[in-house]
Amino acid sequence: MKTKKIKSNATWMVALILISTIFLSTMLITYGEDKAKELGFEIAKLVAQLTLIGITGGIAVQNYISQQRQHEAMRELRAKCQQSLVRAYVGVKKARRELRAGLSRNAAFSAPVIDAYVPREDYIEQMGVINDLQLELEVLILEGNALPDLFKAWSEIRKEISKMRDFLSSMITEYEEVSRKEGHIDHLYLKNLPKLADMLHGPKDEKYRERFTEPFHKALHNIQIERIDG
DSSP states (O other): OHHHHHHHHHHHHHHHHHHHHHHHHHHHHHHSOHHHHHHHHHHHHHHHHHHHHHHHHHHHHHHHHHHHHHHHHHHHHHHHHHHHHHHHHHHHHHHHHHHHHTSOTTSOTTSOGGGOEEEHHHHHHHHHHHHHHHHHHHHHHHHHHHOTTSOTTHHHHHHHHHHHHHHHHHHHHHHHHHHHHSTTOSEEEGGGOHHHHHHHOSSSOHHHIIIIIHHHHHHHHHHHHHHHHO
16 A cells, blocks of 8 residues: 555656646747747757657556566466366376275286176265366366467367366266166176276276376476476
8 A cells, every 4th residue: 555655656746747847848938038948949859758758668568567467377377277187187096096995805906807896885986086077177178278378289288188088087977877777786896887997907007097197197298398488
């Protein structure tokens, strides 16, 4: 508040000096002798030049401030996009660990998928988490589409994030179908959950890596590069 008052006082002071100078030059030109008139013209010329410089400089400063604010806003948006992407990846990874920990203990991960099952309550709980994270990726894509200048490599970033989103979407679709068919069963066998099995089972988990982990790292890499360059 104090700063605004000081700026206001300074503005009034500059305006008063300018008006006084214009008044003085006008008086000299109108009522003065030849030398006084000449001086008045010089003062008027100087005032005009200073006014023009002030206006031009003020516009330039305002443009610079506007560009800086826009640049900072874009930096913040890029940071938020990165945070959303990382949050989705970490959340899915955590849900995956919870589901793997809840698999039947009589089946090792190297055993056939048909031998493993997951408790229904665990499945419902973690799929709720995965559903929220899939929606977060969906929102991230929509926001990026709405701001095409946010990332120079947006088409590549979007392609990788879309792979992650689609991978989660396939599990959610499967979850909805299984819930209708096997709503009364306490344990769900992975043989009936092939999309979930793609994420949970197998020593290398190739589909999970190819359709979720690798796209995440590619998208994150591109975002980080643009954050550094920006």
